[in-house]
Amino acid sequence: MGVEGIGARVVRKEDKRFITGKGRYVDDIKLQGMTHAHFIRSPHAHAKVKKIDSSAALKMPGVVAVLTGQEIVDDKVGNLICGWAITSKDGSPMKMGAWPAMAPETVRFVGQAVAVVIADSKNLARDAAEAVVVDYEELPAVADIHAAIKGGAPQLHPEAPGNQVYDWVIGDEGATDAAFAKAANVVKLDVTNNRLAPNAMEPRAAIADYDAAEEHFTLYTTSQNPHVARLVLSAFYNIAPEHKLRVIAPDVGGGFGSKIFIYPEEMVALWASKKVGRPVKWTGDRTEAFLTDAHGRDHVTHAEMAFDANNKITGLKVKTYANFGAYMSLFSSSVPTYLYATLLSGQYNIPAIHAEVVGVYTNTTPVDAYRGAGRPEASYLIERLMETAARQLKVDPAQLRRTNFITQFPHQTPVIMAYDTGDFNASLDAAMKAIDYAGFAARKAKAKADGKLRGIGVSCYIEACGIAPSKAVGSLGAGVGLWESAEVRVNPVGTIEILTGSHSHGQGHETTFCQLVAERLGVPISQVSIVHGDTDKVQFGMGTYGSRSAAVGLTAILKAMEKMESKAKKIAAHALEASEGDIVIENGEFKVAGTDKAIAFPMVALAAYTAHNLPDGMEPGLKESAFYDPSNFTFPAGAYICELEVDPGTGKTSFVNFVAADDFGRLINPMIVEGQVHGGLAQGIGQALLEHAIYDANGQPVTASFMDYSMPRADDLPSFNLSHTTTLCPGNPLGIKGCGEAGAIGASAAVINAITDAIGKNNLEMPATPDRVWRTIHAA
Amino acid sequence: MYQTTYHRPSSVDEAVALFGKSSEAKFLAGGQTLLPVMKQRLAAPSDVIDLGKIKELQGVELSGDVLTIKAGTTYFDIMQNADVKKAIPAIAYLTSVLGDPAVRYRGTIGGSIANNDPAADYPAALLALGATVKTNKRSISAEDFFQGLFTTALEDGEIITAVSFPVPAKAGYEKMRHPASRFALTAVFVAQTKSGEIRVAATGASQSGVMRVGAIEAALKANWSPSALDNVSIPASGLLADIHGTAEYRANLVKVMAQRAVAAAG
Missing domain, CATH: 3.30.365.10 (Aldehyde oxidase/xanthine dehydrogenase, molybdopterin binding domain)
Known part of the structure; x- marks a missing residue:
């Protein structure tokens, strides 16, 4: 080296x-003759668009055009697509509701655009937008997964009866049932994986520039994958053929998955720039980010784990309801299926697994990949189950994990994934040593004398990264090679x-x-x-x-x-x-x-x-x-242990220590890796303690600003104690596994396991806000 | 933001005169509430009259048993002020947990109390310490000044010039921060005046804004100690409830924060 x-x-x-301050982001770019777009968005979660009257707005100063959903449909701009085909257990394809870039007749979530004002400045566009009169006929709305699948629930899409996107299964149901029939112990758990808003620091933005002489478009956009954006815009949205469309993603201020997708705003900007003959810029504000950036997570799950008399896991049954929001976003279908259920074996030797995932439409912002994408949901579920099992079986939670660790590689799980390498004992050893696991009981006793409830929580995560071998994902329904x-x-x-x-x-x-x-x-x-x-x-x-x-x-x-x-x-x-x-x-x-x-x-x-x-x-x-093209996924894994104290008077959690022992294979730049882990842990802890995108029963977002949505701040977080236990990935010549998502995948379970250990009650949903923890402590 | 006309007067009299000439004017102090609201187009003043450069609104004075903080003094300057730290350290502490550094550099005590957010920190201090709000027209007791959510005794065009605090024998403040906004999810200011009166005020708790807490005052009058509140029960009725805290939780916080504030006050 x-x-x-x-x-x-x-x-x-x-x-x-x-x-x-010299980064060059989309909003820093100013083109000659550039106009500004302001979207008119639905204030209703579900409504018919009866009429849009833009006559007054069109007379206002600086207004270039007011364009509506009907016009974009009339111009045959394609509906938004979902790039991964999932088949239900009955053999039927997933049920996609049509999603035009602006709604011509029905809006299905608060924030969905119905029209756009193009004007000489951002402020003039906003002024004029207030003069556009949209006549809505409100429809009953549903935001909650359970409410959406009940008989008589408001229906979102004619294509999807019962608001069901798909009912998908993986694994061997017969073998799993047989394992449960013979089980010495069965552990059951209901968990909710809370909905999150990604909140990249830079909001989404787009500038579209149409050159009429060349019939050529340039799109500057906040994208994690500009080539995929060009492919989708060309192949599916009829914007322009690929050689007539240049997509530039300059400096981009964070994505966390939310900038993978091609959103309606980019499509509208491109289409509008040709219509008005001038460049069109749109920069979202924070409220628009809360309303329209694809959200993450939002699962409700019931799981059961079977153990034999030696505390070896013999089977796992999972049923998950995944909230898709109002439409299927670009990779949404893959997140609660192939990115989730294929990781349900965790770090453990589980002979039989069966999982069923029901995708559900609701009148909420569409849900798609967010840092970890399916893998945090899987890891959280398994690690909460392991902790629950240890408590029920009265064994040390670290020891229960060791009893069940996979130690021979390669290891074929019952849910597609073939783990290539790893050393789960080594990372758990490192984490336990770093946190002085053996000395915890004495520390807990001392904290108790000070009136504090101290807890420790383990989380042994594994993820499938290095996405992905093209042939494998193609066989599972992916629309692209990776x-x-x-x-x-x-x-x-x-x-x-x-x-x-x-x-x-x-x-x-x-x-x-x-x-x-x-x-x-x-x-x-x-x-x-x-x-x-x-x-x-x-x-x-x-x-x-x-x-x-x-x-x-x-x-x-x-x-x-x-x-x-x-x-x-x-x-x-x-x-x-x-x-x-x-x-x-x-x-x-x-x-x-x-x-x-x-x-x-x-x-x-x-x-x-x-x-x-x-x-x-x-x-x-x-x-x-x-x-x-990789030959397999990579499998970063590690052990996180969190030690914390709960204040019984307020329910507030304070970190004592947080240790992370990760196996990322070879590290290129350890400083950058540490930064990635720090950021991931912050997001994982944010999910565990603070973040929650909430809707009321009528689909109105309750958390659409930072006054209500709690982002983790530096002083909400502990100093992290990081270490690495390395096994080189045999699947690529550099031996790299990847480090970008691990923190967000592994952290949440460690925190909740620690809080529930501290308060002596196992059931606690995320985010574990002081109010929720206090009520749980004092619940009968 | 809608179009507005910006003014920067150099005296209170000039500011009042400008206000009188405008149709829908707003005074701008530190701008930590008004400016975000204007940016969201939720307020559209025809004129914004910036009080930030008026010298007579700046500074802190300690005279005998009265601490006077001029209305335009920023949180940061209050937090750092030697007289504040010496006379009423609980106010310095309260200011140090108010918002974040960016807010503390710009926000002012006058702006805070004029806005009277039901979860703001200063109203609890004013009410518990029995402070007097000085305006360009009159003096108003804290009791009379705060009149419910975002409502005060201020008349149109009236400007707060200062807040006078009687220096207490003991005072303490404890705050459970709202996890998102960093306002008070619930916070309690306890004070024992030099004449022996016990005054306790809670912010962030009541649907009617900052409030005195009689049950806690009575218990502390009998016994100034945290344990004196062990058997006090605060009713949840009339308390705020939202995604960050139920009314029952806030009722608990009123008691727990009061106990800790008493401990902090010594």
Whole structure:
């Protein structure tokens, strides 16, 4: 490892511009003649749109146009799609309700757009929007999962009787029933996984610019995957063919999944820019983010776990109702199915699993992938079950986990996933040592003397990341392949540009990806730049989510680097009159091994471009590309232990310690990994203690601002004690597993297990607000 | 934000005159409530009269047993002020747990009490300490000043110039912070005046805004100690209830915060 190679704690290259306010986000971009869009959104959770009267608004100063849902339908802009087909247990396809970009006749959640005002400034557009009169006929609405599946509930879509999206199953029901029939003990648990609003720091934004002469669109947008956006906009929404649509995702301030999806606002901006003949900008405000960014989680689950007389798990039964909101967002169907139920084996040897997932429409904001996407729900369920089981069986919760850990790899679970490697005992050992698990009883007794209830909670998570092997996901219904592409461009003077289909929106790719080049070539990272986020520059890519950018994106770069290095070695060997097999790369030089003969990398590059003296038959230039498709998911795993105190007078939780022992495979930049874990833990703890997107019974959002929706702040969180127990991933040459989601996946169960341990009552829903904890303590 | 006309007077008299000339004017103090509300288009004043540059509204004075805080003094300046820390440290503490640093640099005591948010911190201090609100026209006792949710005794165009606090024998403040807004989910200010009167005020609890808590005052009068409240029961009726706290929880908090405030007061 060099000072800037793999494993080095290199300071982030991108931070200079972010910290000095020089980041360039979509809203920073101003185009000549640009107009501004303001959406008119439904105040009702469910209503018919009877009439839209924009006559007064059109007479107001600076107003360019008022466009409605009917017009976008008339212009044959496609309805929004869902990119993963799920089949119900009866063989029927999932039931998709039509979702036009603006509602022509029916609105199904508060915040759904019915029209858009285009004006010379943002404020003029907003002024005019107040003059547009929309006549709604309110319909009965339903926001709660249980209410939505009851007979007589308000119906959202004619395509989906009973508000059911699908009723999907996985696993072997007969084998599972047999295991329960023979069980020595059965542990049952009902859990709710609370709905969350993602709240990236930068709200979503879009600028669409139509060039009439070229019949070409440019879209600047807050996207985690600009190529996927172009693909979907071209293939399904009839905006423009791919070669007539350039999508640019410049600096993007956080995504957490919510910026994977192609939203109505981007579609409308593109369509409107052609209609009005001027660029159209839309920047969402925070309220719009709460109302329209796809939410996360929102499951209601009943689960039962069977144990034999030796406390070995013999079976698991799960029934989950997943709230989809009013429409099926882009990858929503996969989240509570293949990203959730396939992880229900956790870190444990479970011979038989059967899970049923019912997707449900409600009059709420659509729900889709949010940091972890299905895997936090699975991990939370299993780790709450394990804790419940330990209490019921009266065994130490850590020991119960050890009794059931998978220790032989590869391990085929009953729910599709084949774990490639791991050492679950090692991470649990590390976490228990870090928190002094053995000394907890004494600390609890001392806290009790001080009037505090102290608890400890374990969470051993596993996730499937490095998303994903294309053939596997294709066989499960995915509409796209999930490989990644890369291109290595060596310039004639030896500087290097790496083009990647991954997209950084906080992950630090501009640093970590350079570190691979530094490792391979021994050149400083200042000689390398990363190019991403522009479909005109990068050939194609699938973007960043599912902790995939290092495991998949960086491996694609490695493959392209290997091709480039192979050619460069041939050039060097030719110049040095040596055999290609004798060339080694060290400190920026190509050397003949065991001699002092060497040629500096820039001279190799120059030779490639002058082409004065290349090996016979070799093409000039030094540029290589690669597409890498992983052979399996990767399986990051770890053990989190949380120790905390509950104030019995107020129900308030205070952290004493939080330790995380993660196995992410090889780390490229440990500092950046720690940052990812810190952020993930903050979100996981946020879900456990603070965050909850709430609707009232009529579908009105109760938490649409930071005055009501509790985001975790620094002083809500403890200092984290992190460590790594590494097993290298055998599935990719760098041995990387991924680290982007782990914290958000593993943290919630550790916190709730600790609080319930502290208060001596097992049933406690998230978020464990002081009020809820206090009421639970004092409940009869 | 709607169009508005901004004014920056340099004296209270000038501010009052400007107010009289406008149709729908609003005084702007620290702007921590008015500006967000205007940005959301929930308020549309024709004129905004900024009191922030009026020198006579700035500063803290300690004179004998009276601490006077001028209305335009920011939370940060109050929190840092040596006279405040010396005379009534509970006010310095209250200010340190009010909002966040950005709010404390801009918000003012005058702005806070004029707005009279039912979960604001200062109204509890004023009521418990028996403070007097000074305006450009008159003096108003805290009891008379706070008149329910977002309602005060202020007349149109009347400007708060200062708040005078009698220095107590003992005082303490304890707050359960609202997890999202950082207002008081419920907070209690307890005071023992130099004449021996016990005054206790709770904020964030009642549907009618800041309130005296007679049951706690009576118990503390008999015995100034946290344990004196062990058997006090606060009724939940009339208390606020929302997603962050039931009325029963807030009733519990009134008692628990009062006990801790007494402990803090010593």
